[in-house]
Amino acid sequence: MAKVPSAAISRLVTYLRILEDLEARGVNRTSSEQLSEEAQVTAFQVRKDLSYFGSYGTRGVGYTVPVLRRELQQILGLNRRWGLCIVGMGRLGQALADYPGFDEHFDLRGFFDIDPAKHGLSFRGVAVEALEHLPRAVAERRIEVGLIAVPADSAQSVADRMIDSGLRGILNFAPVVLEVPKEVAVENVDFLAGLSRLSFFILNPRLREEMIG
């Protein structure tokens, strides 16, 4: 397979959402032009992103919405259910635990905090536990991905414990670059980077409008 730019994966997520939306509206056929318009990229980009993973659609006919939706789900690994946990049940962790937008592919199965005062709380019918319970919970409840919602200065030690417990992916909300073995995937939710991008785009509105990708 050709080297895939990391940004292509983000775009596949966007295409999938557009397809889900089209499907929910009963639309059966689409085109790289329609996808590109809604995703605000070029039609060439859409075709190129899909081409990394196979041959989709028919020239001059386009794509069948439910078929391409299923294929994208499979490429992204969203044809299965992922078990998640949150470590750090302060306000951010609690906001995440109550977040209504998790879809059927992401299942919150554990909440952990070092503060015993948090252990009385429960979310989605699951009680907040001591961090010491993490390894057992990971094994027993098939938890695969951990969300880090602790302060920056404890994020690395939480990441280490997650990895020791067998987690394979980390979604990090702490403003720190985590060091992890190469077999562990990390995504950072970095809203300061979003603010820096806004700063640029506010000052360069014309560039933003012309922007590709």
Place this chain on the structure above:
Amino acid sequence: MAKVPSAAISRLVTYLRILEDLEARGVNRTSSEQLSEEAQVTAFQVRKDLSYFGSYGTRGVGYTVPVLRRELQQILGLNRRWGLCIVGMGRLGQALADYPGFDEHFDLRGFFDIDPAKHGLSFRGVAVEALEHLPRAVAERRIEVGLIAVPADSAQSVADRMIDSGLRGILNFAPVVLEVPKEVAVENVDFLAGLSRLSFFILNPRLREEMIG
């Protein structure tokens, strides 16, 4: 100026952080190779990203860290201070208001909620106010960017009020695509997309290691 890929702006933010870190450690010179290694992109990518905005560095000599840092700050508009407000002071809004990672370029100047029960709270010495106060606060306190931390079903109406009040940029935490006039910049903090990317990368570890960009 050549068309700039949107992802290049994200990478400039990454380069800036690396330079700030080098400068804090007293390092005075760097190279596209060093930047590329720390940013996990190719050296060609670093030089190309910088080339959109001018001519930086000297062949065979590299970059002077504080000079390139200042130039990147200027490109990104981070040589000034941006006034921010948060609308929606539930757990997420409160977590954001107390977030310690805002640097000197971002200044929280207003907190708003429709719920009167929230109006007694205060963060960073600023009281939470009724949403009706937004237009006046924007004008009087030079607020330019709004953070949306309300539920999905009220995010668009909050965005509309922000735009009517004169905000030029929106950082949206709600899981919804906002419709805004083209002169307003929007960035979405989308952690479900982060989870979808994790799903892909956990299932494709080899692709992740080889990944470019």
